[in-house]
Structures are given as C-alpha cells and as structure tokens.
Amino acid sequence: MDKKKLRNDLFLIIPLLLAAVVALIILLTRKTNQPLVAKVYVSDAIVETIDLSDKTERDYTIKGKNGELVIHVHDGKIKVSKSNCPHQDCVNQGEVSDINHPIICAYNEVYIVINGQANHDAEI
Amino acid sequence: MKKIIFPLLCCFSLASCAKTETVFEGNFQSLFDTNVSVRIYQGSDENIQELKGILSTFSKETDNYLETDVPGVYTLNQSNNPVTVSSNLYKCLQKGDEISKSLDSYFSICLGSLSKLWKEKLPNGTIPTTDEINSELLKFQNTSITFAENNQVTRNGESEIDLGGIAKGYAIDMCANYFKEKQITQYIVDTTSSILLGEKPSEDGNYIIKIKALQNSFIKAKNICVSTSSIEHQLYVVDGKRYSHIISPETGQAAFINDTCIVLSESGTLGDALATSMMLMSLPEIISMEEEFNVKAIVIRDSKVIYQNEDINIFHG
Incomplete structure (x- = not known):
C-alpha cells in the first residue's frame, strides 16, 4: 500500500x-x-515599441511634434520613409539595425533607438 | 509528502522571482546639446519625470549660447551685473571656480570667449590670429566670478563663462544626490561623455562600458562616475596641424596632447574637469593628478592605451 x-x-x-x-x-x-526592439519616442515619451525580430514588412505612422512620419520596418531593419521635416536628415539616414545608430528627427522631436542587442550598458 | 512539496513550492517561488526586475527608462533629447538617458531598476516613472525636470532646468541654466526662460550662464555673460541664480547653478559655478583655481593652467570656466572664437574659426578651416588669441587671453586673465549671499553671482570682466567642461558632470552629481535621497541604488545615467553608475541588478553589480576610442574594449564598473574627453567628432585639421575643442588657459590654443582621457571618480564634476585637463597633460602630470585628486585614469593616443591606472582592468570582447 x-x-x-x-x-x-x-x-x-x-x-x-x-x-x-x-x-x-x-x-x-x-x-x-531578449528580442531586438525599436523604441519610438516623441518629445521624450515612448509612443511605439516595435519588435524587430518580427521580419514582416510593415509601416507605422507616428504623429510627431510638427507633423507625421512614416516608419518602415523590413527584415529586422528600421527607417523613416517619409517625414514632413525640412531637412529630411531622418529620411536620408536610411535603414538602421543596431543600437549604436539612433534615428533623430529634431523637427518632430522623434527619436528612434534600438534596444536589446548590446553586450554593454553604455559607451564612452 | 510535505517534505517534497515544500522544496517544490520554494522552487516555484524562486522561479517566479527570478529576473522579474522592473526597469524605468527615460531618453531626454537636446539636454546639454546631447541625448541623456536614465535607467533605474527601482522606484517608479515618477522618479524619471522628476529627474527630467531637474536636468532640463539645469541644461537651460548652463546654456551660454541661447537665452532661456531661467536666469543662468547666458544672463551672466550679458553684463557684469549681479544675477540671482538657482542654488544648483550657484553651487555648480562655485565648484567650477574652485576646480579652475586648483587646475590653474589646464582648466577654467571663464574661457567662454576664447572657446567661441575658436569655434567660429575652426569649422571654416581657419584659426584665430595671434593678436585675437592674446586679446581674448588678456580678457580671460582679468575675469573672475564673485559669489554673494542668496545665490547671487557676478561675473567681473569681459571673458564669458562656459560650463561646457563640467555641466554634464555636475548634472550626474545632481542625479547621484537625488538617488541617494530616494534610496535608489540601481541606476545608470548616460550623458554621452559623463556616466553615473550605481549598481546593476546582476551577479557582480557591474555595468559594462565600451571604450569607443578602442576596438572591442570594455571596462566594468559600479558606484562611480565615468567621464571622458576626446577629440572624436571635435578634431579639425588646418594647414596640416590638428586642433580640438579643448582650450589651454595658459596659451589660448585649441591644443591637445592625448586623443582620449577617461577618468573614474566619485564626483562627476571633478571627473569631467580632470578628463578635459588631462587632454593637455603629459603622463607624469596625469599620474600626479590621479594621486592628488584620488581618481583613476585611462589615456589613449592613436587608438592605443598609453596609460591605465593599475586598478582599472580593460577587457576585450
């Protein structure tokens, strides 16, 4: 028993x-x-968190301080495809896929930074 | 049965506790002409917002190029009239003045006019004439700052105040005081050239900092300020001669001896000023400064470490 x-x-x-x-x-x-994610900030507030490990091609429309931007995600890379900013620096920067290259649109106060890949906490 | 169930429950509890760390982050653009990021593993979003407010105000106060809605360095540079500033700016100016006196021929917060002169010329591929430099040097030598009660500050003389060499360092010291007050011990504040490290919620508590001037090289550190001064992005070549953004208070030249200096210290303000000063120093002078101010340094020339404090371990990834 x-x-x-x-x-x-x-x-x-x-x-x-x-x-x-x-x-x-x-x-x-x-x-x-941890998956690679892109965080989209507008005026210091996170408005979108994009999973870059999802390889699907897609667009996000972000409302910036002075107009709209279109963010295009494809194959783990991210870029600003359209922006109403005068200098178009953010658009001209092209595709980004690593943490060391944030995309900044000063006109719209939009900041896109990639997190999750670094083997270090900061650079000096 | 109970003897087995209890350890099992402990195991489940352990599993549910593991790696459930909370992270609060903030990325503040255009503060001190750069991007400032704050990450805390304790506290709340409210702490991030409070820090944003503190840093944002201080960034405006230390701006010497733009008029802002708060009295600060820009206001002081407009006249020799007394200006009532915030207690943070008052203390920063006092600390800056004190450091300038102790670092004498290597650093000063009253080099604003000379710095502006070089910044106007170098991007156009020219350098100031000897007469222009000597004229500004004379103004600098005859400029001082006086401090009165109730946070009243007066700039005496014609040379402008420039807190560019210590503003970010003082900002991280303010963050350190804030964290101490709020009993937050796990944090990192990155202002690009000055980093404040608390403890990381990892096994040894160390953060890993990549050294940009070297390939695949890192240092581990915690509970310390890491400051750097570098010619990276600030190097100009005119008629084959290399110039930087660092101005020697002794000669008025935008000169440098070392390419990158990294300083680990307990004070961000002091670390910033020393990192800038060490760019103009020979190795024996740097070693002497390390001992005098109880800091640790790494010195880089031509992408090679020419000096590292024996307590610093650079590892390669």
Missing part, C-alpha cells in the same frame, strides 16, 4: 519538478535572448 502511495506521489512530483526546472531555465535565460 505504501509503495503504491509513493508511486502516485512520484507521478505528481516529477512533472511538477520538471515544470519548475523548465520555468527556472526560461526565466533565467530570458534576458540574454
């Missing part, structure tokens, strides 16, 4: 233990596998 009870307990315990171990591994490795 005791043997049977122990076997039943093990049926319950082993899957629970496995689930706990799997959950622990996932949680501990979650940060290192």
